[in-house]
Amino acid sequence: MRKAIFVLFLITLCVTSLQAQVQLKPYGFLKGDMVYSTKSVASFNAENLSASQLATGVDQAALGFTAQHSRFGLKGSAGDEDLKVGGTLELDFFWGGFDANARPRIRLAYASMTKGNMELRFGQQWDLFSPVNAMTNNTNGNMWYAGNYGFRRAQIQFHYKMPMENMTPMLQLSIGEAAKEAAGLGDDNKAAFPMIQGRLSSKFMKNYGIGVYFVHAKFDPNPEVDDDEYNTSGFGVDFNLPFSPMLSLKGELNSGTNLNNANLFTSAGNGNANVDKKSMGFWFNAISKPSASVNFVLGYGMDKNQTDNLGDGHIEQNSVIYGDIIFPFGHGFSIALEVQNISTKIKGGDTNSAMVFDIAGKIVF
Numbered sequence: 001m002r003k004a005i006f007v008l009f010l011i012t013l014c015v016t017s018l019q020a021q022v023q024l025k026p027y028g029f030l031k032g033d034m035v036y037s038t039k040s041v042a043s044f045n046a047e048n049l050s051a052s053q054l055a056t057g058v059d060q061a062a063l064g065f066t067a068q069h070s071r072f073g074l075k076g077s078a079g080d081e082d083l084k085v086g087g088t089l090e091l092d093f094f095w096g097g098f099d100a101n102a103r104p105r106i107r108l109a110y111a112s113m114t115k116g117n118m119e120l121r122f123g124q125q126w127d128l129f130s131p132v133n134a135m136t137n138n139t140n141g142n143m144w145y146a147g148n149y150g151f152r153r154a155q156i157q158f159h160y161k162m163p164m165e166n167m168t169p170m171l172q173l174s175i176g177e178a179a180k181e182a183a184g185l186g187d188d189n190k191a192a193f194p195m196i197q198g199r200l201s202s203k204f205m206k207n208y209g210i211g212v213y214f215v216h217a218k219f220d221p222n223p224e225v226d227d228d229e230y231n232t233s234g235f236g237v238d239f240n241l242p243f244s245p246m247l248s249l250k251g252e253l254n255s256g257t258n259l260n261n262a263n264l265f266t267s268a269g270n271g272n273a274n275v276d277k278k279s280m281g282f283w284f285n286a287i288s289k290p291s292a293s294v295n296f297v298l299g300y301g302m303d304k305n306q307t308d309n310l311g312d313g314h315i316e317q318n319s320v321i322y323g324d325i326i327f328p329f330g331h332g333f334s335i336a337l338e339v340q341n342i343s344t345k346i347k348g349g350d351t352n353s354a355m356v357f358d359i360a361g362k363i364v365f
Contacts, residue, residue, distance in 0.1 A: 022076040031362040039354035055344040057352035064098040087111040119159040128197040129215040137338035144265035146301035146320040147283035167204040178217035191220035209240040232262040251284030278306040297324035312348030332364040
């Protein structure tokens with residue numbers, strides 16, 4: 001609790017000192033969830049309603065309540081069209097999903113400078129690899145381990161827009177931290193080589209978007225012993241196609257090697273210098289808004305372990321199918337009902353499954 005008060009105190013100081021220099025805009029949402037699972041789900045029964053969504057096969061139902069999915073952010077900018085500077089700070093409250101004492105956590109924290117069609121960003125940001133977010137009620141889960149691989153990390157990003165008559169192509173490049181470590185230098189730091197990401201995307205017909213991207217990182221587990229290194233590499237495509245209020249599609253298709261080593265969320269597991277872990281995943285959302293009072297979402301995601309000679313007992317495939325009914329009541333408030341079916345296939349074993357039901361009330365500001 002003391003840490004939470006200290007973090008909020010620092011935010012207050014930052015806001016007070018920056019108000020005279022930049023235009024600050026708060027954003028975020030407050031959200032409460034009630035979740036019921038018919039059988040054991042790895043993240044749920046570990047009291048962590050986020051990230052991995054794996055069916056364990058244990059025949060044990062569970063019920064929980066949480067406000068962990070709430071988040072708060074500040075965006076600031078100063079300057080004019082010739083040179084604009086700014087930044088973003090975003091926090092959430094990541095901890096045990098059914099614990100009343102969630103801890104504040106940095107999601108985004110970066111400084112930016114924009115001049116003409118170019119922008120530089122320094123700090124923690126979303127990956128360029130797998131950059132699209134799913135519209136699931138499990139907002140912290142974000143279809144991870146079910147086809148959505150991207151995350152956030154400390155990095156330096158370069159953006160360049162190329163305005164044209166009917167489209168706006170954009171080139172994005174980044175160098176950054178490849179993985180996270182609890183303590184000390186990790187294998188990626190010992191390789192003395194940054195993670196490299198790139199994305200080429202374009203908006204066309206006003207709101208339509210498509211992008212292609214890649215990632216590469218290097219790891220050196222024992223530089224003092226040998227020169228054995230192994231790499232993370234991957235490619236993918238993302239799309240956002242708002243055909244009409246009745247039908248909008250968005251999603252991603254990804255493939256890569258040793259992605260999990262670079263803190264990209266696939267159930268293929270960590271690789272090493274001798275065994276490369278290969279994975280392929282995809283996910284999509286279909287969104288329909290027939291009226292201002294009701295919206296529908298249907299989504300599917302799949303993460304497949306394509307490692308050569310995969311041993312028994314490893315996760316071979318994980319998939320999630322879900323549907324939402326969302327009732328907007330106005331002024332940013334909505335109630336959402338979601339049902340998920342999670343399926344986890346074990347090599348040489350059974351295919352586990354579980355149903356997860358979620359009711360959430362949310363206000364966006």
